[in-house]
Amino acid sequence: xxxxxxxxxxxxxxxxxxxxxxxxxxxxxxxxxxxxxxxxxxxxxxxxxxxxxxxxxxxxxxxxxxxxxxxxxxxxxxxxxxxxxxxxxxxxxxxxxxxxxxxxxxxxxxxxxxxxxxxxxxxxxxxxxxxxxxxxxxxxxxxxxxxxxxxxxxxxxxxxxxxxxxxxxxxxxxxxxxxxxxxxxxxxxxxxxxxxxxxx
Numbered sequence: 001x002x003x004x005x006x007x008x009x010x011x012x013x014x015x016x017x018x019x020x021x022x023x024x025x026x027x028x029x030x031x032x033x034x035x036x037x038x039x040x041x042x043x044x045x046x047x048x049x050x051x052x053x054x055x056x057x058x059x060x061x062x063x064x065x066x067x068x069x070x071x072x073x074x075x076x077x078x079x080x081x082x083x084x085x086x087x088x089x090x091x092x093x094x095x096x097x098x099x100x101x102x103x104x105x106x107x108x109x110x111x112x113x114x115x116x117x118x119x120x121x122x123x124x125x126x127x128x129x130x131x132x133x134x135x136x137x138x139x140x141x142x143x144x145x146x147x148x149x150x151x152x153x154x155x156x157x158x159x160x161x162x163x164x165x166x167x168x169x170x171x172x173x174x175x176x177x178x179x180x181x182x183x184x185x186x187x188x189x190x191x192x193x194x195x196x197x198x199x200x
Contacts, residue, residue: 002096002200003087005043005050008122009160010129011036011192012137012173019190021065022165024156032061033184035135035175036159038196039120045087045096053077054118055088056131058175058182059107065157068106073180075131078115085115091198098200099161111180125149127168127193134177139170139191160196168193 013019013034015027037056044050060071074092076085094101116132129137141149151164158165168191175184 003045003091005040005198007038007040007196009038009194009196010127011159012139012170013190014184015190017169017190018167022152022155022157024066026064027061033182034059037120037129045091048083048087050084050087053080053084054120055092058177058180069108070106071109071111072107073111073177074113076115077118096200099198136172136174137170138172139168141166141168141193160194163194163196166193
């Protein structure tokens with residue numbers, strides 16, 4: 001087996017709540033600029049341990065999410081060893097196949113790769129994400145009438161295929177990476193939380 005990865009997702013974007021990309025519709029405003037972060041709580045890639053590491057992308061999606069041609073900047077946890085970096089990038093560039101390869105085939109261009117400190121925290125449903133000096137976000141899941149978090153299941157698009165997505169709202173979403181074409185400062189827009197288990 002090439003990899004077994006278990007962890008958590010935090011995602012924010014410029015779409016309104018709820019992001020139409022997840023159900024295959026065009027993004028609000030015609031394009032979507034989002035940050036997607038996967039924190040690996042436990043994982044092995046080709047026998048090497050990659051637990052407690054995070055990879056994130058800032059992505060410009062130029063139209064319908066399923067049509068691909070995303071432009072992405074990749075941010076990798078600065079604590080990753082060179083071996084961990086090679087292994088994680090092998091998964092997230094699709095070289096090792098599986099569900100992650102199905103997702104990353106939507107990326108048309110990698111604009112850059114940076115090793116940065118990444119803060120990934122979820123406590124009592126509140127998510128916090130900070131990526132170097134580029135990203136700051138806080139988010140909370142939406143709740144249904146019973147007080148339980150609202151979830152999406154079996155959506156046509158997912159950044160955590162096979163797992164339910166907790167629909168959320170970001171009280172803060174700042175993305176300051178002008179070298180990649182991103183300058184965003186929003187409140188009250190779409191966010192998603194979730195868990196994942198990827199195997200290939």
